[in-house]
Amino acid sequence: MPSHKWRKRFRGSGSRWTAPREAILNLLSRTSKHLSAKEIYQSLFRIYPGIGLTTVYRTLDILEKMGYLNKIPLGTGENKYELITNSEEKHHHHLICTQCGKVIDYTDFVEEELELINKTEQRLKKKHGFKITDHNFEFYGICKECQERR
Amino acid sequence: MPSHKWRKRFRGSGSRWTAPREAILNLLSRTSKHLSAKEIYQSLFRIYPGIGLTTVYRTLDILEKMGYLNKIPLGTGENKYELITNSEEKHHHHLICTQCGKVIDYTDFVEEELELINKTEQRLKKKHGFKITDHNFEFYGICKECQERR
DNA sequence: ATGTTATTGAAAATGATTATCAATATCAAT
């Protein structure tokens, strides 16, 4: 995603295009990882000393309001952020063992699942007026080791 | 859910059954709403002045670790909590607005979804040796009101 | 009843995010 695309988007929404914002967008565009505000700030600090954490938050806020950013609450009070790519899958399941707390990421989705997710999101959108930006599926159970350890 | 059931559960996990915990469980059992820790605290304060917010958090923590509580991160740093009922109705989606924290329960499952959930659980079981006992789907997005409020 | 130890509530600490504010930078209009 070239910078001038983002510049246009910011200007289009009445916001200005600034050096800190460009740095933040460059970073977000280059990675596909979920980053916290602090991680973004620390990454940028090397190439852009003097940038403020506050500015990171403000830029993320604008991006979210424009609908280009996923905010992923962790439940610890911290959020992770990622640009919404106009393509599909960053979907993943969590398999959580209720005995030992182990968490397994499960990313092998089948076609069928992806389709259903899309359909469901469409339905939720229509019914509740929600603009869905992300989802989180968690399965709870007992892992292999804990089943044997009895 | 009668109190003595909870008493047994707490004692069974090495925890003690105390007056504050009974008050909290009574409240949670009586409601089906998603409550924040502070809301629980404020509700209890009337009938149990002197109860501490800290104790609410600690009790919620135990319940979550025992697997009887859903913790729903709002993205605002705040979490909402609800008891997991052991009946059918436990299957529902959460629609969470990452702007204002609103949570909507979505229970209108379509046949297709239920089927897929079963299939997926089978697959996860086979592949990872997990015995799945529950699941929790959450969708994040921006609600109607927040989309309009610009 | 007693002793061990988990629990309690108040207060302080933490950690992420947000508000404040004076200085600065952007950019539309000249």
Place this chain on the structure above:
DNA sequence: ATTGATATTGATAATCATTTTCAATAACAT
């Protein structure tokens, strides 16, 4: 290119939910 209105910046302080600490108390196995 210069100007002027105003959005943005970064440092600092403030908020807000949740955790930690700790001495006093309560639960419960014996």
